[in-house]
Every structure is written in structure tokens, then in C-alpha cells.
Amino acid sequence: xxxxxxxxxxxxxxxxxxxxxxxxxxxxxxxxxxxxxxxxxxxxxxxxxxxxxxxxxxxxxxxxxxxxxxxxxxxxxxxxxxxxxxxxxxxxxxxxxxxxxxxxxxxxxxxxxxxxxxxxxxxxxxxxxxxxxxxxxxxxxxxxxxxxxxxxxxxxxxxxxxxxxxxxxxxxxxxxxxxxxxxxxxxxxxxxxxxxxxxxxxxxxxxxxxxxxxxxxxxxxxxxxxxxxxxxxxxxxxxxxxxxxxxxxxxxxxxxxxxxxxxxxxxxxxxxxxxxxxxxxxxxxxxxxxxxxxxxxxxxxxxxxxxxxxxxxxxxxxxxxxxxxxxxxxxxxxxxxxxxxxxxxxxxxxxxxxxxxxxxxxxxxxxxxxxxxxxxxxxxxxxxxxxxxxxxxxxxxxxxxxxxxxxxxxxxxxxxxxxxxxxxxxxxxxxxxxxxxxxxx
Numbered sequence: 001x002x003x004x005x006x007x008x009x010x011x012x013x014x015x016x017x018x019x020x021x022x023x024x025x026x027x028x029x030x031x032x033x034x035x036x037x038x039x040x041x042x043x044x045x046x047x048x049x050x051x052x053x054x055x056x057x058x059x060x061x062x063x064x065x066x067x068x069x070x071x072x073x074x075x076x077x078x079x080x081x082x083x084x085x086x087x088x089x090x091x092x093x094x095x096x097x098x099x100x101x102x103x104x105x106x107x108x109x110x111x112x113x114x115x116x117x118x119x120x121x122x123x124x125x126x127x128x129x130x131x132x133x134x135x136x137x138x139x140x141x142x143x144x145x146x147x148x149x150x151x152x153x154x155x156x157x158x159x160x161x162x163x164x165x166x167x168x169x170x171x172x173x174x175x176x177x178x179x180x181x182x183x184x185x186x187x188x189x190x191x192x193x194x195x196x197x198x199x200x201x202x203x204x205x206x207x208x209x210x211x212x213x214x215x216x217x218x219x220x221x222x223x224x225x226x227x228x229x230x231x232x233x234x235x236x237x238x239x240x241x242x243x244x245x246x247x248x249x250x251x252x253x254x255x256x257x258x259x260x261x262x263x264x265x266x267x268x269x270x271x272x273x274x275x276x277x278x279x280x281x282x283x284x285x286x287x288x289x290x291x292x293x294x295x296x297x298x299x300x301x302x303x304x305x306x307x308x309x310x311x312x313x314x315x316x317x318x319x320x321x322x323x324x325x326x327x328x329x330x331x332x333x334x335x336x337x338x339x340x341x342x343x344x345x346x347x348x349x350x351x352x353x354x355x356x357x358x359x360x361x362x363x364x365x366x367x368x369x370x371x372x373x374x375x376x377x378x379x380x381x382x383x384x385x386x387x388x389x390x391x392x393x394x395x396x397x398x399x400x401x402x403x404x405x406x407x408x409x410x411x412x413x414x415x416x417x418x419x420x421x422x423x424x425x426x427x428x429x430x431x432x433x434x435x436x437x438x439x440x441x
Contacts, residue, residue: 019062019063020089020091020092020093020094021061021062021094021095022037022051022061022063022074022089022095022096023058023060023061023094023095023097024059024074024096024097024098024099025056025057025058025059025097025098025099026058026059026099027057027098027101028101029053029054029056029057031077031101032053032057032059033053034050034052034053034059035050035053035059035061035074035075036049036050036075036080037049037050037061037073037074038072038073038074038075039067039070039071039072039073040073040086041205041209042205042253043208043209043256043257043260044256045073048066048067049061049062063089067089067091069090069166070088070089070166070206071087071088071089071206071210072086072087073085073086076099081263085099085105087105087107087110087113088110088112088113088166088167090111090165090166093109094109094110095107095109095110095113096108096109097109097110111165112162112165112167115158115162115165115167115171116167116170116171119154119162119171119174120174123151123158123176126147126150126151127151127176129147129150130144130147133147134185134188141182144182145182148178148179151178152178155171155175155176155178158171159172159175166206169204169207170207170210173199173207173212173216175199176192177191177192177196189226192224193226196216196220196224197220197241197245200213200245202245202246202249203248203249208249208253211260213257214257214260214264217257218261218265218268220241221238221239221242221261221265221273222235222270232272235273236273236276239273239281242261243281246258251285252289255282255285255286255291258277258281258282258285259294261277262274262278262282262298265277271305271306272306272307274301274305275302275305275307278298278301278302279302282298283295283302286298297408300406300408303406303408304406304407304416305424306424306425306426306427307423308423309421309422309423309424310326310407310416310418310424311406311407312325312326312327312422313325313326313371313393313402313403313406315329315369315391315393316393316394317391317392317393326369327422329369329391331365331367332365332366332420333365333366333441334363334365334366334418334420334438334441335367335368335420335422336358336366336367336368336415336416336417336434336438337371337407337415337416337417337418338351338368338369338390338413338414339371339373339395339404339407339409339412339413339414339415340370340412341373341374341412342372342374342380342383344412346412346413347412347413348383350413351370351413352386352387353431354413354431354434355368355387355389355390357435358389359389363438363441365441366438367391368389368390369390369391369393370384370387370390370392371393371403372393372394372395373395373398373399373401373409374394374395374396374398375396375398376396413431415427415428415431415434417434417437417438
């Protein structure tokens with residue numbers, strides 16, 4: 001939940017306001033224009049207000065009576081999914097913070113958020129001190145027990161301090177595994193893993209109204225392994241355990257959460273795990289709940305996931321009108337699909353670079369299929385004359401054309417790298433990433 005809330009300071013809080021407010025200072029000020037406030041509720045969000053960021057980086061949002069205590073998200077840039085932080089509003093005080101693009105958010109007036117931050121810092125530092133002992137050649141039992149006792153004392157202390165507060169839900173759910181006796185590293189890892197979800201009440205609507213459960217689940221999937229080199233089967237087993245942990249919640253919340261997990265795994269470049277989670281759990285649940293749009297999005301993802309065979313499409317040469325198809329192309333060891341448009345300024349900057357790079361690449365077995373998303377054949381017919389080393393085809397109707405629709409293309413330019421059998425091997429995000437991929441061919 002609070003992965004961005006890492007740094008702290010203490011200054012005199014702003015006071016004397018007739019109503020509660022959210023106030024912040026953004027740095028560097030020129031990087032920010034406006035903020036949007038959302039209230040979170042069990043996987044859903046409701047827009048509440050916005051606040052402009054002035055030339056000094058200051059913003060303010062007045063909170064009226066519709067702003068009830070609970071979990072909130074402040075979005076400060078686009079895309080929203082990548083530029084936001086969550087916080088608690090308890091209805092009793094202003095929320096005041098500083099935000100730096102590099103270091104994140106620092107609350108300077110908000111008891112509940114500050115308490116969770118100090119708890120997280122303290123418990124993390126104490127756990128690190130315990131883990132240091134496992135790196136020693138011999139284990140000192142007294143030191144081990146002392147450090148375990150310190151973790152236990154911290155947990156009890158913060159649970160007592162937060163009693164009756166919203167933040168209590170998160171502190172209780174964050175309770176780490178605390179050994180009863182000295183344990184070997186292997187035993188500790190096994191016990192920590194089996195304990196991992198026990199403190200978390202998955203039905204808790206406060207926890208459901210934040211990213212806390214999603215973040216904990218991702219950490220479990222990617223990080224809770226007995227081996228330093230976990231196999232794909234180990235990762236799959238962790239996904240199974242996460243799904244089991246969600247089984248006590250409503251199907252709609254499960255689906256929302258699985259979709260969120262998929263998004264994080266994709267951003268983490270864990271596409272094979274996303275495929276497993278989608279095929280095994282998310283897609284069947286979307287089908288069961290008749291969630292048409294989510295089901296379609298999942299099916300599109302699976303259709304063009306790394307490891308899938310790229311969907312076939314017709315290719316018509318613009319000058320000779322000769323027809324072929326992607327699957328009919330032979331002879332190359334690597335095929336690059338480039339989705340672009342002649343009215344896309346970024347494409348018109350990048351496509352000449354792609355053409356030059358491919359034309360001078362030492363591997364001559366790379367074939368480029370450039371799919372132009374166009375409303376009409378002009379000016380596309382003229383533009384492509386500058387890139388004679390590409391195989392060109394037009395997708396008239398632009399975004400409504402079957403080719404970009406089948407491939408789930410939402411931005412141009414987009415790149416997909418295929419092997420000789422037309423299996424998707426990479427989906428580079430940028431030209432720089434594309435060059436890195438192709439330089440390995």
C-alpha cells in the first residue's frame with residue numbers, strides 16, 4: 001500500500017483552518033500541473049476533487065462533508081496508474097505533505113500516515129538486524145532471542161498505539177513472522193512463508209480499499225522462495241497460494257484483484273507468470289462473472305503474449321497489389337512487426353531510425369513488416385517510398401481495423417519481435433529496447 005511513503009520529517013503543522021484540507025508541495029514545481037483526489041473502496045475508486053499546482057509547487061484541496069474518513073489516492077501525473085500515492089484521511093486533521101519526484105512523499109501533518117511510516121521503518125530495521133545473524137558463521141542464541149524479542153515488542157507497541165485508528169488495520173496485517181525459538185535459515189524461511197498471509201484479513205474492507213493486499217501478494221509471488229534460484233513451478237505454486245488466500249472474498253473482488261496482479265506482473269516483465277495467472281484463474285473467473293470487457297482484454301493479452309504464435313494477417317503490397325500473409329513469409333530468422341501511422345509524429349521520427357538501423361544491421365536475416373494504421377492510403381503511399389527495405393501493408397480504418405484490434409495495439413509505434421516460426425519472443429517498449437533485443441540476434 002504505502003510503497004511510496006518512505007521518508008519522514010517533522011515541522012510545525014499548519015493549523016487554524018475552518019475546514020480540513022489536503023495541502024502539498026511538489027518538487028520540482030515545474031514538473032507538476034494538477035492533482036486529482038479519489039476515494040478508494042474495495043477495489044473501486046470515486047473521483048472527489050482536484051487541486052492545481054502553482055508555480056511554487058503548492059497545491060490545496062478543501063475537504064467538504066462528502067469527504068468521509070477512509071482511504072484516498074492522490075494522482076499527480078499521467079498515466080494515473082504510475083503516478084499516485086495512497087493515504088489515510090481520518091476526518092480529524094489536515095493532511096499535509098511534501099512530494100519529491102525522486103524521494104517520494106513525506107507526510108508532515110497526518111498522525112495515521114506518519115505512524116504507519118515509522119512503524120514500517122522500525123519493523124523493517126529490526127527484521128534486518130535479525131537477518132544479519134543468518135549471515136554469521138555461528139549463531140549466538142542470546143543475541144537471536146534479543147532481536148526476536150525486539151521485533152515482538154515493536155509490533156505490540158505499534159498495535160497498542162494505533163488501537164481505534166484506521167492505520168491499525170495495516171499495522172496488524174503487517175505483523176511479521178516472529179520465531180518462538182532459535183531457528184535455522186531453512187526452518188525460518190519455511191515458517192515465514194506459511195505465516196505470511198495469516199495476519200491479513202482478506203475480507204477487511206479497509207485493506208481492500210488500498211493496494212496493501214495487492215502489494216503483499218506480489219511480494220509473496222516474486223519473493224517468498226526457499227531457493228535463491230526458484231523454478232517456474234515454484235512461482236506457479238506461489239500464485240496458487242495467493243489465489244487460495246483470496247478465496248474467502250467475493251468473486252467480484254477476486255476478479256478485480258487478479259486483474260490488478262496481472263497489471264503489476266506485466267510491468268515487472270513477468271509475462272509468463274501473467275499468462276499462468278490469466279489462464280488458470282483470471283479468465284475463467286471473468287467468464288463466470290460475464291465480465292465481457294475484462295474477458296476480451298485477457299483474451300487479447302493471451303493471443304499476443306510472449307511465447308504465443310503471432311496471429312496471421314494478410315499482407316498486400318501497395319504497388320503491385322500482390323497478396324501474401326505473415327505465415328507465408330519465409331527465409332528470415334527474425335521478423336519485426338512495426339505498427340505505425342503517417343499522422344503520428346513520434347512514428348515519423350522513429351521509423352526512419354528503425355529503417356536505418358535494420359538496413360545497416362550485421363544480421364541480414366531480419367525482416368520488417370510495417371503495418372500502417374491509416375484512414376486513407378494517402379499520404380501513406382508516399383511516405384513508405386522512403387523505407388524500401390520494409391514489407392509494407394496498410395490497415396485501413398486505423399484503430400478499428402482487424403489487425404491492430406487482434407493484436408491489442410493501443411499506441412504507435414509498437415514493436416513485436418518474432419522468431420522464424422512466427423512465435424512472439426519480445427515486445428520492446430521503445431526503439432532503444434528494440435535495438436538491444438535485435439543486437440542479441
